[in-house]
Amino acid sequence: xxxxxxxxxxxxxxxxxxxxxxxxxxxxxxGASGGIKYCVVSIVGNVSPQHAESSNYYSKYFExxxxxxxxxxxxxxxxxxxxxxxxxxxxxxxxxxxxxSPNISNRKRLIFAFSGGLLFVYGxxxxxxxxxxxxxxxxxxxxxxxxxxxxxxxxxxxLFAWFFRKNWI
Amino acid sequence: MGPIxxxxxxxxxxxxxxxxxxxxxxxxxxxxxxxxxSRKLVGMFYGYDxxxxxxxxxxxxxxxxxxxxxxxxxxxxxxxxxxxxxYITASIVGGVIMGAGFIMGGFCPGTGLSAxxxxxxxxxxxxxxxMLGAFLFAETFPYIQGIANGSFKGPVxxxxxxxxxxxxxxxxxIVAAIAMFWIAEMAEKKFARPDITNQL
Numbered sequence: 001x002x003x004x005x006x007x008x009x010x011x012x013x014x015x016x017x018x019x020x021x022x023x024x025x026x027x028x029x030x031g032a033s034g035g036i037k038y039c040v041v042s043i044v045g046n047v048s049p050q051h052a053e054s055s056n057y058y059s060k061y062f063e064x065x066x067x068x069x070x071x072x073x074x075x076x077x078x079x080x081x082x083x084x085x086x087x088x089x090x091x092x093x094x095x096x097x098x099x100x101s102p103n104i105s106n107r108k109r110l111i112f113a114f115s116g117g118l119l120f121v122y123g124x125x126x127x128x129x130x131x132x133x134x135x136x137x138x139x140x141x142x143x144x145x146x147x148x149x150x151x152x153x154x155x156x157x158x159l160f161a162w163f164f165r166k167n168w169i
Numbered sequence: 170m171g172p173i174x175x176x177x178x179x180x181x182x183x184x185x186x187x188x189x190x191x192x193x194x195x196x197x198x199x200x201x202x203x204x205x206x207s208r209k210l211v212g213m214f215y216g217y218d219x220x221x222x223x224x225x226x227x228x229x230x231x232x233x234x235x236x237x238x239x240x241x242x243x244x245x246x247x248x249x250x251x252x253x254x255x256y257i258t259a260s261i262v263g264g265v266i267m268g269a270g271f272i273m274g275g276f277c278p279g280t281g282l283s284a285x286x287x288x289x290x291x292x293x294x295x296x297x298x299x300m301l302g303a304f305l306f307a308e309t310f311p312y313i314q315g316i317a318n319g320s321f322k323g324p325v326x327x328x329x330x331x332x333x334x335x336x337x338x339x340x341x342x343i344v345a346a347i348a349m350f351w352i353a354e355m356a357e358k359k360f361a362r363p364d365i366t367n368q369l
Contacts, residue, residue: 004366005201005202005203005209005220006201006202006203008202008203008220008223008224008227009223009224009227011198011201011202011203011224011227012202012223012224012225012226012227012228012231013227013228013231014194014197014198014201015195015198015199015202015224015227015228015231016227016228016229016230016231016232016235017194017231017232017235018191018194018195018198019228019231019232020231020232020235020236020239021191021194022191023171023172023232023236023245023250024171024172024173024236024239024244024245025171025172025173025174025187025191026172026173026174026184026187026188026191027171027172027174027175027249027250027251028172028250028251029251030191030195030279031279032277032278032279032281032282033278033299033303036278036296036299036300036303037303037306037307039300039303040300040303040304040307041307043300044304044307055307056311057307057310057311058307070185071185072184072185072188073188075185075188075189075192076188076189076191076192076195077192077282078189078192079188079189079190079191079192079193079194079195079196080192080193080195080196080199080279080282080283080286081192081196081282081285081286082189082192082193082196082286083192083193083194083195083196083197083198083199083200083283083286084196084197084199084200084205084282084283084284084285084286084287085196085286085287086193086196086197087196087197087200087201087283087287088200088205088286088287088288091200091201093200093205093287094287094288095287095288096288096290097288097289097290098289098290098291099206099207099208099284099289099291099368099369100207100208100291101208102368109291110290110291110294112273112274112275113207113273113274113275113276113291113292113294113295113298114274114294114295114297114298115270115273115274115298116269116270116271116272116273116274116275116276116295116298117270117274117276117278117281117294117295117296117297117298117299117301117302118270118298118299118301118302118305119266119267119269119270119273119274119302120266120267120270120271120274120276120277120278120295120299120302121270121278121298121299121300121302121303121306122266122270122302122303122305122306123262123263123264123265123266123267123269123270123302124263124267124278124302125263125302125303125306125307126259126262126263126266126306126313126316126317127256127259127260127262127263127264127267128253128254128256128259128260128263129253130267130277130278130279131225131267131271131277131278131279131280132195132277132278132279133253134253134260134263134264135225136225136228136229137253138253139229139233140228140229140232140233140236141236141247141250141251141252141253141326142233142252142326142327142328142335142338143252143253143254143255143324143325143326143327144255144322144325144326144327144330145253145254145255145256145260145324145325146253146327147327148255148257148260148261148264149260149263149264149267150264151264152260152261152263152264152265152267152268153264153267153268153271153277154213154268155264155265155268156264156265156266156267156268156269156271157213157214157268157269157271157272158214158268159268160268160269160272160273161211161214161215161272164272164273165215167273168208168211168215168275169215169217169362
């Protein structure tokens with residue numbers, strides 16, 4: 001029998017303490033989309049070193065023979081997967097599963113999941129952070145960017161929710 | 170005095186080990202909160218499950234209050250803690266694109282990773298889509314530099330813009346959060362749906 005989720009306010013306190021620890025130990029907040037970017041940069045560097053070298057965008061991540069994966073964010077992202085797995089194991093939630101509303105097909109759910117991921121990470125590169133790196137960590141250091149990004153993400157999701165309601169409810 | 174990593178001679182391997190440990194805590198907290206489930210996450214936008222706002226604002230306030238206490242007792246030098254830089258256009262346009270991605274995909278990047286870690290197949294598609302998104306951004310970057318770098322304001326702080334001390338601003342934020350939590354609890358009753366916990 002899988003265990004119930006943690007009380008939201010308690011889980012929020014735990015998340016806040018992890019963020020505080022990141023600030024105290026490394027002088028930075030949490031991140032997720034940044035780690036995905038470093039993975040992509042590393043793949044591009046391996047597949048087409050010429051392309052990575054000639055582009056201003058990629059080349060800065062390879063300066064002085066650096067490896068893009070040997071950075072704080074991609075290693076933290078690896079930790080997220082380990083931590084999520086541990087939590088799932090302890091609460092008996094490890095299972096291969098396609099989660100969706102019973103009203104839509106598997107195919108539709110996967111197409112939307114893929115497109116949503118594409119848009120989310122594209123937007124996160126533009127805003128220099130996602131819900132973790134820009135909104136949550138940004139708010140925790142009182143940055144205007146954090147509050148504006150948070151309001152834009154949640155405001156936009158509330159507006160678009162009406163159009164996609166049949167996917168979820 | 171923290172941040173520890175800014176102390177002289179602090180080795181890089183230790184900072185990267187810290188990154189790994191922080192990541193484990195982050196992933197653990199996200200999964201325990203129920204953020205490994207897209208149907209629980211999007212409940213926020215239909216009112217039937219408001220876990221997102223409760224976890225998000227509780228976490229922000231704990232970190233805000235905690236860092237100010239550490240700073241007050243001389244344990245943390247906030248000048249050495251990264252403050253996000255503000256590019257007005259990019260924050261707004263990027264945020265709106267992210268909101269659309271959120272409601273379509275059902276995850277944000279961090280929560281998607283926590284869902285992937287317990288075996289959610291939809292989260293795997295979200296993650297692969299995300300990698301393509303980062304790739305497309307890199308490839309289109311030369312054409313969108315105007316939006317990406319426009320109206321740059323630097324690492325401005327919201328309390329300074331409003332002419333308040335960090336403490337007073339934080340207090341106001343706590344009051345606002347309590348009001349939001351109250352509305353969220355009401356919304357969950359108003360928009361309640363049959364319990365889907367066993368389907369997640």
